[in-house]
Amino acid sequence: TGLSRPQRILKAVQKNATKGNPESVIAAIDHYCRHSEWAMNVGDEKGLILDSVVTEVNPSTALELGTYCGYSTVRIARLLSPGTKLITLEFNPDYAAIARQIIAYAGLQDKVILVEGPSGDLIPKMKQQHGIKSFDFVFLDHWKDRYVPDTKLLEECGLLRKGSVLLADNVICPGTPEYLKYVRNDPRYESRYFKSNLEYTKVEDGLEKSVFLG
Numbered sequence: 001t002g003l004s005r006p007q008r009i010l011k012a013v014q015k016n017a018t019k020g021n022p023e024s025v026i027a028a029i030d031h032y033c034r035h036s037e038w039a040m041n042v043g044d045e046k047g048l049i050l051d052s053v054v055t056e057v058n059p060s061t062a063l064e065l066g067t068y069c070g071y072s073t074v075r076i077a078r079l080l081s082p083g084t085k086l087i088t089l090e091f092n093p094d095y096a097a098i099a100r101q102i103i104a105y106a107g108l109q110d111k112v113i114l115v116e117g118p119s120g121d122l123i124p125k126m127k128q129q130h131g132i133k134s135f136d137f138v139f140l141d142h143w144k145d146r147y148v149p150d151t152k153l154l155e156e157c158g159l160l161r162k163g164s165v166l167l168a169d170n171v172i173c174p175g176t177p178e179y180l181k182y183v184r185n186d187p188r189y190e191s192r193y194f195k196s197n198l199e200y201t202k203v204e205d206g207l208e209k210s211v212f213l214g
Ligand SMILES: O=C(NCCCCCn1ccc2cnccc21)c1cc(-c2ccc(F)cc2)cc(O)c1O
Pocket: 040, 041, 042, 065, 066, 067, 068, 089, 090, 091, 092, 117, 118, 119, 120, 141, 142, 143, 144, 146, 169, 170, 173, 174, 198, 199
């Protein structure tokens, strides 16, 4: 039945991007998804907001929930200082296999640890498996009904510290109403909404940035 959408995205990267050049990988995916077929990458518009938050936080330890093809993984990893690590979790092995190739094509494989499995099982293992004390930055972009339980899990596992920044994708479309209520009503979080558009469309979407106050 031919290639999957992630496989077609990988082909577009191999055809149009330059090996070892993350900017060209990002541009190749954005061009393909804007002009050939839509895909659920954070995209170029919300990607600029992601870039600005990552640059501001300059994390030593970062976690991404939801790798998909590795587009936001490349966006984040290209901005990390030497010696810092991005751990990214992907549930779907087919997506993970493509993401590994796209991350490697960008030359960022040494900055990224891609772990396959469900966040609910993997988050409690972060300390012992990867020697993580806490995360400076977390990008939430996986199942939208997992944003609240996984945020609570990160708190319970002591993986958030005073000043940890959570950045959540899709808080309008598809929407994460429970998560918005949680971070906006809990006094331990200082939240701000960055209005944007759903990747490659004119539909409203946005990112919610929440600082954990400890
Ligand atoms: O569903 C989305 N993402 C999640 C994909 C599945 C994640 C699964 N997964 C990954 C790691 C992991 C760890 N543990 C458990 C599960 C895990 C998504 C959807 C849309 C979208 C779709 C249609 C439409 F009409 C409008 C918008 C746009 C986005 O930007 C999105 O991100």
